Amino acid sequence: MPFYRLKTGIVHVKGTRLPAPCCVRFCWPSSGKEQVCMAPSAYLCDGPNNANRSGTCDAPLCEVHARQIGPNRHLCPACHLSHSAAERQRSLFTSIV
Ligand SMILES: [Zn+2]
Ligand SMILES: [Zn+2]
Numbered sequence: 001m002p003f004y005r006l007k008t009g010i011v012h013v014k015g016t017r018l019p020a021p022c023c024v025r026f027c028w029p030s031s032g033k034e035q036v037c038m039a040p041s042a043y044l045c046d047g048p049n050n051a052n053r054s055g056t057c058d059a060p061l062c063e064v065h066a067r068q069i070g071p072n073r074h075l076c077p078a079c080h081l082s083h084s085a086a087e088r089q090r091s092l093f094t095s096i097v
Contacts, residue, residue, distance in 0.1 A: 001013060001014050001015065001016075001018075002018055002019075002020060002021050002040075003021060003038060004021050004038055005036075005037065005038035005039055006039075010038070018040070019040050019041040019042065019060065020060035021036075021037070021038040021039065021041060022037040022038060022060055022061055022065055023036060023037070023041075023059050023060055023061075023076075024036070024037045024059075024061065024076060025037070026065075026077075037062060037064070037065060039062035039064065040062065041060035041061055041062050042061070042062055042063050042066065043060075043061045043063075043066040043074040044056070044057075044058050044059065044060060044061065044074070045057035045059040045060075045061060045066075045074060045075055045076040045079055046069075046073045046074055046075060046079075047059075047075045047076060047079025047082075048079070057075075057076060057078075057079050059076040059078075059079075061076055065077060067080040
């Protein structure tokens with residue numbers, strides 16, 4: 001039974017087979033404090049899991065925080081950052097060659 005942050009506040013939702021709450025931390029414009037999003041997740045991060053090379057990051061992501069990089073492929077902000085850094089490095093490399 002996960003806790004979700006909805007428009008009304010933190011809500012304890014009863015039930016099974018519910019999506020995990022979004023785990024992205026970000027600064028709320030209203031308070032300026034870093035908080036966990038906790039909106040019901042719609043996606044899981046498809047980024048590589050550095051601790052377990054055969055797995056994926058699997059961070060639960062809501063609509064707002066999922067970064068789509070392809071058909072049915074989404075990344076959390078942390079994975080998207082390293083993904084775009086790798087992309088930049090690759091394009092830099094090919095432009096030199
Ligand atoms: Zn979120
Ligand atoms: Zn991730």
